[in-house]
Amino acid sequence: xxxxxxPSFLDDVKEKGVKKAVFxxxxxxxxxxxxxxxxxxxxxxxxxxxxxxxxxPRLQPHADGFWLHMRPSYFHADxxxxxxxxxxxxxSTYFVFxxxxxxxxxxxxxxxxxxxxxxxxxxIVTRVPMGQLVRDLHRLGAEAMVLIVALHxxxxxxxxxxxxxxxxxxxxxxxxxxxxxxxxxxxxxxPWDQLALWAVTIGASMIEATPPAVVGENLNLLVRGGPDxxxxxxxxxxxxxxxxxxALLFVFTGVHYYKVIIHGHSLPPRKENIGEDTAKRVxxxxxxxxxxxxxxxxxxxxAVTTLILVVLCIWFYDAPLEHHADPQITxxxxxxxxxxxxxQGALKLGDKVFWGLIFPGILLGILAVWPYLDLTPSRRYxxxxxxxxxxxxxxxxxxxxxxxGLAEFGVNTSADAEILFEMTxxxxxxxxxxxxxxxxxxxxPGMYTTAQIAAEEHGEDIGAALDAFNQDVDTRVVAETxxxxxxxxxxxxxxxxxxxxxxxxxxxxAPIPADAPELHHAMELFYQKFLTEKASNELxxxxxxxxxxxxxxxxxxxxxxxxWDEVVIENGFPVLDENGEPIPVLDANGNPIRRSNITHLFxxxxxxxFSL
Amino acid sequence: xxxxxxxxxxxxxxxxxxxxxxxxxxAAINEGGRMVALEDTFHAxxxxxxxxxxxxxxxxxxxxxxxxxxxxxxxxNSPYFFGHDFFPEIxxxxxxxxxxxxxxxxERIRPSVAADRATEIDARLAEIETxxxxxxxxxxxxxxxxxxxxxxxxxxxxxxxxxxxxxxHAYVYTTLEHGRPASISYWPNGPMVAWSQTAGGPLxxxxxxxxxxxxxxxxxxxxxTLEDLFAVRxxxxxxxxxxxxxxxxxxxxxxxxxxxxxNAALTAIAALTGDAARGDQLYHGQVRSGTDNALPCAACHxxxxxxxxxxxxxxxxxxESLHDGDPALAGYTPEFYLVEAILLPGNYVVPNFSxxxxxxxxxxxxxQDLADIVAYLKTQTQ
Numbered sequence: 001x002x003x004x005x006x007p008s009f010l011d012d013v014k015e016k017g018v019k020k021a022v023f024x025x026x027x028x029x030x031x032x033x034x035x036x037x038x039x040x041x042x043x044x045x046x047x048x049x050x051x052x053x054x055x056x057p058r059l060q061p062h063a064d065g066f067w068l069h070m071r072p073s074y075f076h077a078d079x080x081x082x083x084x085x086x087x088x089x090x091x092s093t094y095f096v097f098x099x100x101x102x103x104x105x106x107x108x109x110x111x112x113x114x115x116x117x118x119x120x121x122x123x124i125v126t127r128v129p130m131g132q133l134v135r136d137l138h139r140l141g142a143e144a145m146v147l148i149v150a151l152h153x154x155x156x157x158x159x160x161x162x163x164x165x166x167x168x169x170x171x172x173x174x175x176x177x178x179x180x181x182x183x184x185x186x187x188x189x190x191p192w193d194q195l196a197l198w199a200v201t202i203g204a205s206m207i208e209a210t211p212p213a214v215v216g217e218n219l220n221l222l223v224r225g226g227p228d229x230x231x232x233x234x235x236x237x238x239x240x241x242x243x244x245x246x247a248l249l250f251v252f253t254g255v256h257y258y259k260v261i262i263h264g265h266s267l268p269p270r271k272e273n274i275g276e277d278t279a280k281r282v283x284x285x286x287x288x289x290x291x292x293x294x295x296x297x298x299x300x301x302x303a304v305t306t307l308i309l310v311v312l313c314i315w316f317y318d319a320p321l322e323h324h325a326d327p328q329i330t331x332x333x334x335x336x337x338x339x340x341x342x343x344q345g346a347l348k349l350g351d352k353v354f355w356g357l358i359f360p361g362i363l364l365g366i367l368a369v370w371p372y373l374d375l376t377p378s379r380r381y382x383x384x385x386x387x388x389x390x391x392x393x394x395x396x397x398x399x400x401x402x403x404x405g406l407a408e409f410g411v412n413t414s415a416d417a418e419i420l421f422e423m424t425x426x427x428x429x430x431x432x433x434x435x436x437x438x439x440x441x442x443x444x445p446g447m448y449t450t451a452q453i454a455a456e457e458h459g460e461d462i463g464a465a466l467d468a469f470n471q472d473v474d475t476r477v478v479a480e481t482x483x484x485x486x487x488x489x490x491x492x493x494x495x496x497x498x499x500x501x502x503x504x505x506x507x508x509x510a511p512i513p514a515d516a517p518e519l520h521h522a523m524e525l526f527y528q529k530f531l532t533e534k535a536s537n538e539l540x541x542x543x544x545x546x547x548x549x550x551x552x553x554x555x556x557x558x559x560x561x562x563x564w565d566e567v568v569i570e571n572g573f574p575v576l577d578e579n580g581e582p583i584p585v586l587d588a589n590g591n592p593i594r595r596s597n598i599t600h601l602f603x604x605x606x607x608x609x610f611s612l
Numbered sequence: 613x614x615x616x617x618x619x620x621x622x623x624x625x626x627x628x629x630x631x632x633x634x635x636x637x638x639a640a641i642n643e644g645g646r647m648v649a650l651e652d653t654f655h656a657x658x659x660x661x662x663x664x665x666x667x668x669x670x671x672x673x674x675x676x677x678x679x680x681x682x683x684x685x686x687x688x689n690s691p692y693f694f695g696h697d698f699f700p701e702i703x704x705x706x707x708x709x710x711x712x713x714x715x716x717x718x719e720r721i722r723p724s725v726a727a728d729r730a731t732e733i734d735a736r737l738a739e740i741e742t743x744x745x746x747x748x749x750x751x752x753x754x755x756x757x758x759x760x761x762x763x764x765x766x767x768x769x770x771x772x773x774x775x776x777x778x779x780x781h782a783y784v785y786t787t788l789e790h791g792r793p794a795s796i797s798y799w800p801n802g803p804m805v806a807w808s809q810t811a812g813g814p815l816x817x818x819x820x821x822x823x824x825x826x827x828x829x830x831x832x833x834x835x836x837t838l839e840d841l842f843a844v845r846x847x848x849x850x851x852x853x854x855x856x857x858x859x860x861x862x863x864x865x866x867x868x869x870x871x872x873x874x875n876a877a878l879t880a881i882a883a884l885t886g887d888a889a890r891g892d893q894l895y896h897g898q899v900r901s902g903t904d905n906a907l908p909c910a911a912c913h914x915x916x917x918x919x920x921x922x923x924x925x926x927x928x929x930x931x932e933s934l935h936d937g938d939p940a941l942a943g944y945t946p947e948f949y950l951v952e953a954i955l956l957p958g959n960y961v962v963p964n965f966s967x968x969x970x971x972x973x974x975x976x977x978x979x980q981d982l983a984d985i986v987a988y989l990k991t992q993t994q
Contacts, residue, residue: 048618080613118818126651129643130636288613296621297613303628310632314639323661324818552829555659602663604656608649 035068036060037291045292058291070257074287075294076267076278084159084268087301088152089260092176094302095145096253098309099183100246102138110190112238114231117192118324125321132318137309139319142184144309146339149180157391160379161266164275167371169259172252174368179249181339186241188337189234195428197325198334200237201229202344209352228327269379322428331428332421333407345404363394414572415538416562416597419529423522423544423560424601427609434525435546435558435601436609442516443548443556443603449509450544453527462511469543470509478565478594493545493561493596509545522546537574537582539564540592551602559600565592655825662826665819669807678830680846684801687844688827691836694780695769698838702751706766709740709747716740718959721874721952723943757842762849773850784824788815798849867902870982872974874952880979881951886987894977894985895924902978908970909985921969922962926994935962950986 012021031038037045041057044050051058062073079085109128110120124131153173156162162170189200204224210216225232264278272278288294336344346355366373374387381388413421424433455465473489490507512520526544529535535542545561567582568575574582584592603609615621667676673685680687687693697703719725720733748765755765767773776783791806791813807813808820815823832840870877893899896910912921922930931946940960941949952959957969977985 046618046622082614115817122654126647126654129647130640132646132650133636133639292618293613296618296625297615300615300621300625300628303625303632307628307632307635310635314635323657324816326816551663552659552826553832554656555663555826555829557663600664600667602660604659606652606656607660608653608656 034061035065036063046296048292058289062290068290070254070261071290071294072261072264072279073291074282074289075265076282077286077288078267078271079265079278080288080294080297084155084161085265086151086155088148088155090298090301091148091305092145092152092180093253094305095141095148096249098141098306099138099145102134102141103242105134106138107242112190112235114192114234114325117190117234121191121193121321133310133313136313136317136319140309140313140317142187143338146180146184149177150339153177154395158381158388159266159269160384162371163374163379164371165263165277166259166266169256169263170371171368172256172259174364175252176249176256178364179245179252183241183245183249185337185340186237186245189229189237190241191321192234192325193320193322194325194329194331194426195320195322197229197327198331199336202334202336203340204229204233206343206347206352206356209356211353211357230327266379269381272379274377274379320427323426331425332413332418333425333428335405335407338402341402341405342398343401343405345401345406348404415532415535416564416595419526419535419544419562420560420597420599422529423526424558424599432609433601434522435560436603436607438516438518438522440556440603440605440607442519443558444513444516444519445548445550445556446513447507447509448512448519448523448546448548450523450527450530451509452511453524454543457527466509466511470507473507473509478591487594489563489594489596492594493563493598507545519546537576538567538569540567540582540584541565554605556603557600558603559598561596561598563594563596566595658822658825659829661819662822662824662829665815665823666826669815670823673801673804675845678827679844682846683799684846685799685804686846686848688784689830689840690844690847691832691841692763692768692844692847693770694831694836695771696832696834696836697768698755698836698841699751699765699768702747703766703768706744706747709744713737713740713744718956721956721959723945723948724941754838755841758844758847761844762847763841763844767850770848773848781824781828784827785820788820788823789817792851794851795849798852867978869903869975870955870977870979872955872972874948874955877951877955877974877979877982878948881983881986884980884983886983886985886990888984888987888991891984891986891988894981895988901976901981903976903981905976907973907976907981907985912969920965922965924989925992927989927992929992929994931989938963947986950989951982954982954985 007015009021009025012024015021016024027038027040030042034042037057037060041051041053044052045058059073061068062071063069106124109124109131111117121135124135126132156170156173185200185203189196204220207223208216208220210219221227223233223236224230225234225236262279264280264282266272267278335341343356343360346359349355376384376387378384422433423435426432427436449466449469451469452462452466455462473493475488475490478487478489478492493507512523523544523546526546530539530542530544539562542562542564545559545563547559547561549557549559551557566585568585577583587593615624666674666678673681674688675681675685678687678689680690691698716733716737720730720737725733752759752765755763759765764773771780771783774783787804789806789808790811792804793806794803796803805813807815807823809816870880890899894901894907894909897906897908900906910924912918913924913927914921915923915925917923927950928946931949934941934944934946934949944952949960953969955974957971957973958967961967974982
């Protein structure tokens, strides 16, 4: 006999034999772990059979277990289809856990310090097995989560599910949307690359606009940890990202879920009246039990969504990692993350305080209290035409603002600087300068010009055209220097082009080699940049040049030249004559004044731009 | 429900799960190659970044092509910088001959050396000198264009010249990080400044790594050619001691120094009268020597005994007794012992001390300075 007050396992073995005793032990353990379902119960549930014992063991985990106490034990059959929920709520929850798990894996390799953060990222993608995949999953999951949560809110609005009694559920959902946005945004800074630094700088600058100035300045200091984002700012964003915001997210997720239990799921608009809920009044024939139907459905969604994410990240998506953050180099065309583009667009409309703070504040405020304002008694679409129209207008407006937030819209840079940038900019937002994707082997050392492309367009002989072009660049007097000396384009360009690294000190443009079609294509794109309305108004008689030199073993230097005749410019815009043509600026001798702008970049044969 | 049949839901879920696991396994199998390729890509990007930074910050002194600029900065794109010796056998032979030469010269100078051994040594020294000249004659004309610009064919490896024990990458990084504050004494157009933000410069540490990666990309390994060596516009200078102009290749301002020949020095000071008071001041660095140097004697030899050098007090007592008749000093006179200890400190090391005394002090003092110091030391009895 056992010394215990109840029979021990050994007593069971003696009494029932090993096989039966072990089975009973396992069965009992399973029942404890599932808070009520033994192996037979699980088997029956997964087979789609009815429960064979009473009381129904499938309700037990909802009553006694921790995890399922947050889920209703049965759903209304009318909301288990794809419509009306599109499973967006469950997917949002899925992403909370997906992001937490992938995020914790990334935390192992990450230190929030500007000294090492970027190198950590490089190590994650180059030295940690599966590191790039986990990072891609985390990043893609974050973008997807913002999208899914936002769509969840849009769906809830369209079906009127925010109405009584679910007003507060809507409110917590809005908070969750905000937290999701800020979580994604705070994660943006952590790689400490150019994309991170500048996207976050733009976002944080809105905080600075908070009136009065003393509040804005101090809020800004509080978030950035200094006048600019540095070591303190990175640490603060990190702590927001991994501690504060996730903690808030879990708290509000709990509240949100509890409200679903209290009020039940909302049904399609025509099947439920205002003030009713499905929590306790689901007819017996309409009940779909969580175990097994909803549970298997949700697990299926989890498995399929994970598969989709893994497929996307293995073959189609790599999280961007640009150059190391550099507070001194502002890339042209910096934008906020796409889900904050509407704010960046709004800022271009005018006053920073109004469009950056008051406008989004009013918008979010209205959304937050909307269920308490909209007291119309019907959830049916037909009865809510005005509200739905207003909401569609709001979505259109936000989309339009997002479009205005794009770098292309409304930023005025000189045409030559813009063209040089578009030819040479480093990979950013999955785009890069037109020269970079040219395969290394096709970057044949030599000097090439868009004049060749112009000759091809006009069907001229390329050799003769280039001879004439070289002659013109070399000899035609284009301006007089201050000292009375006459000068040519050649002299201007050669003086700006640091010619030490060139074996020859004079410009001599040659035809693009026939076996370099990608280089030819890049030169065509270069040429087309001069044809835009902006470029043709600002740059008179322009040409572009590309000078390729072998700089080191496996490293080529590419100088990119834009040369043009100066035109009259007032307030940043060219002055046009009555024919709509730009007006050239002439020197004392009546010669046009030639200008040039030159930049250079280096391309290594292993740089891998053309394989991106 | 999107899929009404529970079996189909379970099947789809399991298929998706298994497919995910297979895909993850497939990705894991390919990770090794992917990581290597991506690491190459990031290294390439670092080189590109380094090239831009070098073009913006370094070319003024080191040249667009890294081959240096005369009197501004040394070549980095050079076989010397990467330690490529075009005549390794000759360098090796001369090094071994020189080592033997130094040892024999030290032995030859001792009063205790026997007459027939002295004759043997003289013959061997003559032989070594001839052989060294032969080897130099075989090698140096082939390197003449570089030697004319300051290349030392017997010291063809930069890291050895400066006594750097780490990697070249670390050497470049450290130089970028801290600069070379003392190099102002041998570069007429200014020193190598510190570039790192930690040392007050403009660049971040990751940028310094990029520049170092770029500089090391000039390495041609075994493919360096003499043309590369001759294309160098300016060779690096070996760091020197600004207080000793000779070590910087600048002729000293004062009188000619006494040198390192002990017997000649003894003869020279025998004709002079030593001034013990001035010797005291010289010894303690309070006046400058005839060659315009401050002597560092008292840095190690102090009033009390310490771990670095024997104490000053009692020097003459110990010299007179020849360290209680140490057999290694057989045949020495006390004066010979003192002068040898100053001019060739490694020849005899006092028991319980290490061979830490600075060599070449004879280049920092005139015969009169030596006479004064000897006179001063003779007052140090105990």
